[in-house]
Amino acid sequence: MKRIKIKEALLQGKAGDEILIKGWVRTFRSNRFIHINDGSTIHNLQAVLDFENFDEQELKRITTGACLALEGSLVESMGKGQHIEMQVTKFEILGECDPNVYPLQPKKHSLEFLRSIAHLRPRTNTFGAVLRVRHALAYAIHNYFNNKGFFYLHTPIITGSDCEGAGEMFRVSTLDPRNLPKNEDGTIDYSKDFFGRETNLTVSGQLEGELGAMAISEIYTFGPTFRAENSNTPRHLAEFWMIEPEMAFCDLNDNMDLAEDFLKYLIQYALNTCADDLQFLSARQQEEEKNKPQDQRSMELLEKLKFIIDNRFARITYTEAIDILENSKPNKKGQFQFPISGFGTDLQSEHERYLVEKHFKCPVILTDYPKEIKAFYMKQNPDGKTVRAMDILFPGIGEIVGGSQREESYDKLLNRIHELGLKEEDFWWYLDTRRFGSAEHSGFGLGFERLVLFVTGMSNIRDVIPFPRTPKSAEF
RNA sequence: UCCUCAGUAGCUCAGUCGGUUAGAGCGGCGGACUGUUAAUCCGUAGGUCGUAGGUUCAAGUCCUACCUGGGGAGCCA
Numbered sequence: 024m025k026r027i028k029i030k031e032a033l034l035q036g037k038a039g040d041e042i043l044i045k046g047w048v049r050t051f052r053s054n055r056f057i058h059i060n061d062g063s064t065i066h067n068l069q070a071v072l073d074f075e076n077f078d079e080q081e082l083k084r085i086t087t088g089a090c091l092a093l094e095g096s097l098v099e100s101m102g103k104g105q106h107i108e109m110q111v112t113k114f115e116i117l118g119e120c121d122p123n124v125y126p127l128q129p130k131k132h133s134l135e136f137l138r139s140i141a142h143l144r145p146r147t148n149t150f151g152a153v154l155r156v157r158h159a160l161a162y163a164i165h166n167y168f169n170n171k172g173f174f175y176l177h178t179p180i181i182t183g184s185d186c187e188g189a190g191e192m193f194r195v196s197t198l199d200p201r202n203l204p205k206n207e208d209g210t211i212d213y214s215k216d217f218f219g220r221e222t223n224l225t226v227s228g229q230l231e232g233e234l235g236a237m238a239i240s241e242i243y244t245f246g247p248t249f250r251a252e253n254s255n256t257p258r259h260l261a262e263f264w265m266i267e268p269e270m271a272f273c274d275l276n277d278n279m280d281l282a283e284d285f286l287k288y289l290i291q292y293a294l295n296t297c298a299d300d301l302q303f304l305s306a307r308q309q310e311e312e313k314n315k316p317q318d319q320r321s322m323e324l325l326e327k328l329k330f331i332i333d334n335r336f337a338r339i340t341y342t343e344a345i346d347i348l349e350n351s352k353p354n355k356k357g358q359f360q361f362p363i364s365g366f367g368t369d370l371q372s373e374h375e376r377y378l379v380e381k382h383f384k385c386p387v388i389l390t391d392y393p394k395e396i397k398a399f400y401m402k403q404n405p406d407g408k409t410v411r412a413m414d415i416l417f418p419g420i421g422e423i424v425g426g427s428q429r430e431e432s433y434d435k436l437l438n439r440i441h442e443l444g445l446k447e448e449d450f451w452w453y454l455d456t457r458r459f460g461s462a463e464h465s466g467f468g469l470g471f472e473r474l475v476l477f478v479t480g481m482s483n484i485r486d487v488i489p490f491p492r493t494p495k496s497a498e499f
Numbered sequence: 500u501c502c503u504c505a506g507u508a509g510c511u512c513a514g515u516c517g518g519u520u521a522g523a524g525c526g527g528c529g530g531a532c533u534g535u536u537a538a539u540c541c542g543u544a545g546g547u548c549g550u551a552g553g554u555u556c557a558a559g560u561c562c563u564a565c566c567u568g569g570g571g572a573g574c575c576a
Contacts, residue, residue, distance in 0.1 A: 053535045071534080087526090104536050128510065128526045129537055135568060136510070190574070227576090252574055253500055265576060360572085372572075425576060470576030483569090495567080 024094060030063035032097065036107060040097045044068060044109070045117065047146055048089045050129045054082060057111075059091060062145070065152050065299050069100065072111040081116070087129055088120035088146070134486055141490055141499045149307055152300035153487055156293055157475050161245075163292035164266055164471075167285060168243045173268060176235040176242040178228030183220060183449075191251035192223035193261075224249035228267050229466060230400075230453050233429060236269035236464050237456045243268040245471075253494050257483040258421065260472060262492040269466035275402075275411045275428040278465035279338065279388055282415060282424050286386075286474075287332045293478050294328055301325060301478075308480040321419065324480040330385075331417075337383040340391040341409065342366060347382060348374050366408075369396045372421060379416045387416045399439045400453075401427040413467070420477050426467020433457035 024043040032042055046061030046068075054074045058067040070093050074082055085091065095111040102108075126140050127147065137144040144150045165175065181195050197217040198204065204215040213221045228244040235242035248265040268281065293301065305324035312320045321327065339347070348354055348363045348370075361371045370389075379387050391409040394401070401410035415424035430436045436457055440447055447454070475487040485491040490499045 050535095050537075052538055053533055055533070056535050056538090058536080069536080074533085100534090102534050102536070123527060124509080125527095126509065130510075130525060131537080132510065138568090248576080250575075254574060255500085256572085256574090257570085259575070263576070420576095422576065468576060473576060 026092070028063035029059070029061045029066070029068045032068055032109070033064065033066055033107065036097045038097055038099050038107065041095070042097060042109065043092065043094050044070075045092045046090070048085060048087055048091060048120075050087060051085050057085060057091070057093070059093065060146075060151070062151050062154075065148060065155075065303050069102075069105050069108040070095070070111050071098075071108055072114065077114075081114075084116050084119055085114075086120050086122045086125070088122070088125040088127060089116060090118035090120070091115065092117055134483065138485055138491070145489065148303060150486075152297075152303050153475070153479050153481060154489065155300050156297045156304070156479050157487060159293055159296050160289055160475060160478060161471070163289050164243075164245055166292070167288050168268065171241070173241040173243050174235070174239050176228075176232060176244055178225070178231035178235075178244045178246065180225050180247065181218075181222050182225045183218075183222060190226050191253075192226055193249050193251045195222045195224055226250055227265070227468065229269065229468065232267050232269040232466060233453070233456060233464065236271045236466070237460070237462065240271045241268070255494060257485070258473065258476070260484055260488060260491055260493060263484075263488070264471035266469040266471060267466060269464065271462050271464045273428075273465040274463055275390065275413060275465060278426055278428060278467060279336075279390070279413055282413075282426065282467050282469075283336050283388070285469075286415070286424070289474065290328050290478060291332055294325070294332075301328070304479050304481070311482075321480065327418075327480075328478065334385045336386040336388050336415065338388045338390065341370075341389055341393065342391065344370065344374075344378060344389055348377065351377060351382065353377060367393050367395065375416050375421055379418050386418070389414045389416065394439075397427070399443050399445060400429050400436065402430045403435055403439070411465075415467075417473075417477055420473050423473045423477065424467050424469050426465065428463070428465040431457060431461045431463055433461065 024041065026043045026045050029044055029046060032040075032044060036042065044059065044061065046059040049058040049060050049067055051057050055071060057070040057072065059070055060067045072082075092115040093109060093111050094113040095109045097107055098110045100106060100108040127143055132147070134149075137147065137150065145154055168175070198211075198215065204212040206212045213219070216222070225246075225248060227248060228246060232242055232244050244265070244267045246264065247262055249262055250259075251261065252259070254261075268285075270277070270281070273281075301324060308321060308324055322330065345363060345366060345368075348359075349365070353359050354363050359371075359373055359377075361368075361373065363374070378389075379385070390411070390413045391404060392412045392414075393408060394403060394410045397410050397412045401412050403410055411428035413424075413426050414422050417423045430439065433454065437447065437454065440450060472484050472487050475481075476484050479487060481487050485493060
């Protein structure tokens with residue numbers, strides 16, 4: 024008999040169907056009721072066996088976590104809680120699971136504990152749901168861009184040093200750290216290294232992405248990204264996945280339109296295809312937050328997701344944001360830890376949260392930041408003070424998208440590189456796009472895990488990636 | 500990296516002012532029961548109190564350092 028998935032049995036199965044299913048035992052009650060799950064859906068199949076007909080010693084091997092193959096027929100359930108169940112005629116234990124040492128019990132576990140057993144946590148309802156939603160979102164990303172005629176560009180994961188400018192990087196080397204080849208002045212001789220130069224893991228595919236856009240017009244990247252920053256927060260990972268579209272013939276407004284449309288499409292896709300999982304995650308979140316005071320609780324998950332889809336993101340410039348913040352109640356009452364002191368100061372988390380959660384009460388796109396606090400490649404505005412940057416801020420998550428229109432003028436870009444003390448020769452290939460057939464172009468980066476965090480209503484980014492890498496932690 | 504809180508049984512936690520043999524629920528094991536829904540009932544085993552020092556007649560409890568984790572901040576996606 025051909026094995027079918029539990030999702031199929033529950034969705035399409037009819038009473039009388041003879042089926043074979045395989046999966047892992049969640050609970051075994053009354054020596055009669057096996058709740059079994061194979062990860063195809065959040066729902067378990069209740070399999071009923073008449074213990075009178077089976078060997079007692081064999082039944083004892085059916086324990087929480089054991090892997091079973093069950094043969095039998097679907098029948099209408101006599102009990103409450105499920106419409107259909109399986110009457111087992113034959114079972115085989117594919118993999119035993121010693122209940123003395125198996126860490127997952129049929130009870131609530133803390134997310135912190137589950138993180139310490141990341142190799143087994145996919146077998147829980149919560150992580151099963153998160154993984155399915157994560158998959159759906161990844162699939163939707165390719166779907167969206169493919170439908171729009173974008174090409175998936177594979178930018179390198181190993182990059183030459185100093186060419187990206189953003190943050191601490193992980194070194195990639197095959198040199199023996201106990202015996203490093205040295206130059207005469209005592210510095211490390213990287214010409215002896217694998218690539219004959221210093222190399223690192225990528226912190227962004229953007230610069231290479233721009234090369235693609237300046238040839239095939241519209242591209243996106245979707246790959247792992249590495250930041251060696253010592254960030255210990257529920258929103259940062261050392262290894263995460265980032266989506267970076269880059270579009271030729273596209274200004275900042277087009278860029279914002281695309282980003283907003285993209286995010287709404289992804290959320291709608293999750294609502295359409297992961298209703299059961301999101302329903303479960305919503306209940307989980309409400310259960311977790313029931314001890315919090317009313318004003319600190321999140322909006323119900325499905326309601327929150329629909330709200331994002333149904334409302335236009337607020338769009339304001341950095342200068343307007345400073346204005347709003349200067350005149351805000353918390354600023355006047357001195358409630359901000361960092362008071363707003365006019366143009367030029369970088370916005371702190373508390374300011375972003377005020378704008379998103381109190382003032383606009385919806386996602387906010389902030390544009391035209393002072394050039395001093397943004398990257399060298401952003402297009403300079405005629406005012407000489409600001410650049411065509413945009414950050415999308417989401418409630419509870421903060422910055423989910425960061426992007427900009429890129430500086431397409433060779434001279435202006437080169438000036439900025441010099442102003443910031445960057446080495447022109449490191450960017451020769453990047454500058455070439457501005458030398459040879461330059462064009463207006465824009466793009467942004469979307470943190471994939473931050474999106475998954477938002478859509479699943481989980482509160483720690485380490486719980487929306489299967490095997491999180493963070494400072495002092497790279498187990499599994 | 501900074502601030503802050505925590506670490507006691509497999510898990511979640513209690514442990515009073517420093518004082519005798521460190522507790523509970525769940526889970527496990529043994530048994531009873533058998534249409535259960537985190538089943539129920541009876542019984543039972545299970546501990547280097549994060550690690551290393553220190554104070555004290557006496558430390559789970561006080562002090563110091565370190566490790567790990569949570570929350571907040573910075574950096575950012």
